[in-house]
Amino acid sequence: MTAALLAWYDRHARIMPWRTGPADRAAGLRPDPYRVWLSEVMLQQTTVAAVRKYHERFTALWPTVADLAAAPDADVMAEWAGLGYYARARNLLKCARAVVAEHGGRFPDTHDALIALPGIGPYTAAAVAAIAFDRPETVVDGNVERVMSRLFDVKTPLPAAKPELTAHAARLTSHARPDDHAQAVMDLGATICTPKSPACGICPLRAPCLARQRGTEAQRPVKAAKKPKPERRGFAYVGRRADGAWLMETRPEKGLLGGMLGFPGSDWNEAPRPAPPAPAAWREVGEARHVFTHFALTLTVMVAELPPSNPERGHFVSASAFRPGALPTAMRKVHDAAAPHLAVEGSGATG
DNA sequence: GAACCGTGGCT
DNA sequence: TAGCCAAGGTT
Incomplete structure (x- = not known):
């Protein structure tokens, strides 16, 4: 299953400013952990389309984590305006300053050291460890939850289903290409296994997908009812x-x-x-x-x-x-x- | 576990 | 149009 997913990713990976291209990868170049971290924080509950220009603007203004750490708070908050969830921007600065003060200006390369930093939770720690440092960590975001809930036809409603979905995702995690695997599952969720009208006909995982076999893909994942807005x-x-x-x-x-x-x-x-x-x-x-x-x-x-x-x-x-x-x-x-x-x-x- | 915390795009 | 949704973290 992992092989089919990676083969699909090799042909259909989305191109993004913080990703390394095929030529870089062939030369053995790793992505810049600072850019990866910045992208992951910006992408929390936020669409790729909205993040692109902010990521471009931030890296132009502050090319390194040390540059960002030295920036005035008000400047960073002003540049974050419009992106939402402003605690992310406050924690972004705290994290940058911690990386400079406690890690010599270099991002730590393990999940445990990353998750200790401000604004980095289970998802982001796994994502940076996998994407920037090629560690076999299991990333579980909304995409992965959706893909796993369909692949294994999980009927438990979210968020209670999270541990079950995480276990499925962990069993599938590639130890051969952890960086590509993490991004492949998310790309699949974002472009094929979409929330509405998934493109099952062209999905590399259509054969083993239980929801596809049973015709329940439109009802996965099951989510808890929402509360009314006051x-x-x-x-x-x-x-x-x-x-x-x-x-x-x-x-x-x-x-x-x-x-x-x-x-x-x-x-x-x-x-x-x-x-x-x-x-x-x-x-x-x-x-x-x-x-x-x-x-x-x-x-x-x-x-x-x-x-x-x-x-x-x-x-x-x-x-x-x-x-x-x-x-x-x-x-x-x-x-x-x-x-x-x-x-x-x-x-x-x-x- | 649940509340709190934004925004813009899409259907 | 009014909801639904997105690469979640903190408290």
Whole structure:
């Protein structure tokens, strides 16, 4: 079964910036562990299409783990904006600094040493050990779970089925080509054994696949029922000074959008109280709607021209330093709703 | 084990 | 369109 999978991978492996190409591999070149690690962290719960440009941007700005470790926190958070799960960016920096401080700037090459680092869990430790260092570790991500649940027609619902699926995956792990095997199972899951309408007809594992034999592939994997998303509301305050500076707030390290730049606002709940960050003639200009993983949010967008005096909350960011692209998406939507109503004398419409 | 933590693309 | 989904980790 492993041979058929590897043969398929040799012909159909997806080309990605952090992978070594056939020529490199023929020359015995290994991929850069820093680039592999960066890609794996970015790919956590995130599509390849979304990761490509972020990975390119990060490696251009910070070519080595030492470069990243030396970067200011705010720069890294701003570059991560839009990718989501911002704890990943905070842990990315912690991990880079730990690799420099504790490992001499070189990534450790074992699963156990990798999993001890911030932001590296069971999946990422196995993936880096296998892909960067060719160790026979078993990677179990959503793709592998789906492939195994079909291959062995597992009826146990996820996430309870995880140990069972992991055991199946471990038995299939190739000790001859661990690096290729890890990526082959995931590529198969991403391109052939897809969540909907799997391409069983061209699957290299169609012969041994139990779900295929029984016609149950569309019902695998079985997943536990999802919980309904609560609705929350809040107020967001977009204030500008006469010189065009924006009143912003760096959010606390922990919790939702932790460490990211945003607009001051109220609590988010069923019936939020207004909470203006500075005395001013605030006026309502619209709403910003954003759906997070576990709740849906509607923000009432308030705007005002602010006096030069210090605000009660937050700090001013100059017009030239302000970039909507450095905001998490919910805050970027607030900005987009507010901006047309905040014409500032002489600030123009550029940037 | 379960809650928390984003986002954009696809159907 | 409204859900579903993606190379998960931390608490």
